[in-house]
Amino acid sequence: MNTASTTEKASHYDTRAGVALIHLDNPPVNALSHHLRVNLAESLTRAGQDPDVHTIVLLGAGTSFCGGADVRQFNTEAATADPMLAALIAQIEASTKPVVAVIEGVALGGGLELALGCHHRIVTATASLGLTEVSLGLVPGGGGTQRLPRLIGTAPALDLIQHGKRVSGVEAVKLGLADAVFDADPVTAVLEQVAAAGDTLPRNTDESVVDFAARHASVNNKSRNTIAQHAAIDCVEASTRLPLQEGLRYERARFDELVAGPESAALRHLFFAERQAPKVADLPADTPIRPVAEAAVLGAGTMGGGIAMAFAAAGIPVTLYEREQTALDRGIDRIRANYEISAERGKITAAEVGERLSLIRPSLTLSDLASADLVIEAVFEDMDVKKEVFRSLDNICKPGAILASNTSRLSIDDIAAVTSRPQDVIGLHFFSPANVMRLLEIVRGDATSPETLVSCVKAAQRIGKVPVVVKVGEGFVGNRMLTPYWREANFLLEEGATPQQVDHALVRFGMAMGPHNVADLAGLDINWATRKRLAPTRPSHLRYCKIPDLICERGRFGQKTGAGYYRYEDGSRIPRPDPVVDEIVVECAREAGIERRPISDDEIVERCVLALVNEGAQILDDGIAQRASDIDVVYVSGYGFPAWRGGPMHYAETLGLDHVLAKIRALHAEHGEHWTPAPLLERLVAAGETTFLTP
Known part of the structure; x- marks a missing residue:
């Protein structure tokens, strides 16, 4: 040879x-x-x-x-x-x-x-x-x-x-x-x-x-x-x-x-951003990983059922707990229906339907969660309710089990404080439908151990999610940025736009859905509860739009009640303009002393998107997100921001940070304190920087 x-x-x-x-x-x-x-x-x-x-x-x-x-x-x-x-x-x-x-x-x-x-x-x-x-x-x-x-x-x-x-x-x-x-x-x-x-x-x-x-x-x-x-x-x-x-x-x-071209540049940006998002700089390279051989989900509603499906799809046995048989049966029936629809569409086989259902074990006994390596709470978004759940889990779950909350806004630190093992407590914010949406915000509490964090990152990847590690803060990254986005969408209604004009303008920009369509789909009562919870901390001198509150006060919570910003006839999901909402809008504008005027689509897009950018810069400055590209991953993967624009922060960079700051300053001069420029954005522009990659 x-x-x-x-x-x-x-x-x-x-x-x-x-x-x-x-x-x-x-x-x-x-x-x-x-x-x-x-x-x-x-x-x-x-x-x-x-x-x-x-x-x-x-x-x-x-x-x-x-x-x-x-x-x-x-x-x-x-x-x-x-x-x-x-x-x-x-x-x-x-x-x-x-x-x-x-x-x-x-x-x-x-x-x-x-x-x-x-x-x-x-x-x-x-x-x-x-x-x-x-x-x-x-x-x-x-x-x-x-x-x-x-x-x-x-x-x-x-x-x-x-x-x-x-x-x-x-x-x-x-x-x-x-x-x-x-x-x-x-x-x-x-x-x-x-x-x-x-x-x-x-x-x-x-x-x-x-x-x-x-x-x-x-x-x-x-x-x-x-x-x-x-x-x-x-x-x-x-x-x-x-x-x-x-x-x-x-x-x-x-x-x-x-x-x-800009589209490929944006997609390549996201390609690398998704690979960077799970990485946490201060974690030791040799941090041990706890295997997740068995999972459990507490709550068999739409979110809990979707989470259980995500684990079953990865071949991980999961116990699905509910307090009442009716709710548990409803949850299992919903899961079975979803699987059957997927099989009819050729996405999975009939055999896979059976295999996945066999991996989901329904239970009415809380102690059945004791053997799980990872337990995810998916109950009503109320701090007292969640604290009570975690006290129970702390008593039942085995040592070393990871206790996770699916909260979309609440403090993981406050939840962890009611347990004897805060180092094992973490936030896993799934997005609905949880078995489909790729994004998973992993919320690291002050006491969350490196081992718990890295174990959840690996588990997220195993079930096919794009994990983004964030820190504790009201609304974390995604929902915190929604607040100013929806604020501007509603202010624009008061000033002269209609829900359908706002939604159509943002869909033409590339958003998967307009903000009022999204609100109706998600349920207006959810954010109404958040607004009421935060009302005592809201500065009284700042402009506040009552439109969504008045809509909710009339029992209009979106698609599930047949009416929200739009009306939905005979169980249809097609949004139709509603004169009732037009009357509410005009009433709110009159009470606020606002003279309504024609609003252009360009103004709608500029104000809503720049509200995202400005809040994103503040989130970055606050240390809630590790990097600007993480914010882009969150908004593209979880909130329908057009991928071909690269996410709100990348989009701002393509516009030019100096141009963005000038626009925000002009909006500040016209609309007041809500538009105070993020200090990080001002510092970057003053230093001649063109990206959010700070020195």
Whole structure:
């Protein structure tokens, strides 16, 4: 056996029995950084010139083949420095020696494009392959939209590219994306594949016609990556009418256009923000993690049931407790109905419905929670009620069990104080529906131990949530920012707008729903209770809008009562304008001495969104959030802020912090103390800073 070995910084080169083994070695996912591309080009040249080498193999060091381009290098000189990915692929395709991609772990984005340029691809059964660029507001830029349709057919290629879908190794072979599954020595598998294939490269001959106009029409305009989806469709269509080289140039032009645009910049910002949010700077690296083998939820309402479903979906047994049989039965029936709807839509199988239901154990006995590693309270949002619950849990739960509250606003410190184990108490603020919404605010109390915190972060990730660590404060991050947002939405009603105008303006801006639609959906009585609780602390000299209070006083709590800011007829969820609300608005404006006037959509968006930004800056200054990007994750993942704008803080940076401060100062001059600029924003602008990344 002839063996030679040379170690390089971003790749390793070996030969074995006439096979050149080029290992991509750029942890953690072997991203195609400039340095790796240089090393690959050198290794390919070396293998091509070696007379003893007859086959070339690309494979990943570690557990993955290649996770794609180095996203951090986008919009930098490194991204376009030679050799670019296209040149590497051209070098592979021109090789007179067969080049084989051996794919374990992931081959995503540029990593799969690299593999598509190879003459053969073999995969493990559990490998994950996909062109996922649309998730970052991009299209493949290394030939993926041109080579994949030619390999597997236009329609299946478009399905993968437009939606950024991933397929397993087994599925890849069925599609024709990979040649074979291997489960033993990769070199032996490579040699067998090359021998079986000979010099013939399989290429798809699918002549099926795709209705590209219909594909464009099917794109949801509220998607976070609408522009990228349309571009992906255009690129795949180009593959059906242009020769390969022209198609590659067309694809690259669209990629360059998107990578320079604000939408992709926003999505890339969120990509990194979501990965940064779970990290807490002051936690020791060796903090032990308590495993959550069994969970429990106290309260079988809509929120509690959704939380139980989230744990069951992750394969974690969960006890669901209620005090009364009727409430427990109602909760289990709701869970079963949700699962059955998911099965009807093809999201889960009938077998999975049974499996998940079997993991949820209903109980009327509080002591059944004693064996749980994590207990989550999801009862009525009242401090006295929650304190009583935690006193009971403190007596029942085993030592070391984590006791969590799903409170959306209340102090975790006050709740923890009634227990003998405040170090084990934490806030886990889920968002409704809890089995669907990805955001989880993890509220760290003053006494919460590092072990409790990191254990909950890991548990959140295990059940598929995006955890954001925050500190105690009224409303934490998300709901605290809602207060000024809804304040301005209601002030705008008094000043001349209608609920439907405010909602439509903000939906056109990109919000998933308008504030009054959201209030009706959530239930107006919830925030009414909060306003009454906080009324003694509200400065009497500040402007206060009575519109939502008067609506609630008439028993209008939103969709659940058939009326709120809108009316809902015959059980319908369609909001309809209501003259009763118009009368309330006019009455409140008259009592407040406000002369109503025409309000523009631009003013609505500016005041509501800048209210979020200003409060976000204050939250950051108060230390409730660790970083501005955490606030963006909260608002995009939990509150419907458009992902393609990157979140309120990123959006403010794109406007320019100096511009934002000038607008807020103008609003302060016109509307008073509510618009006092956040001191952090003033300090940053005075220092010439352009981002919320403080020095």
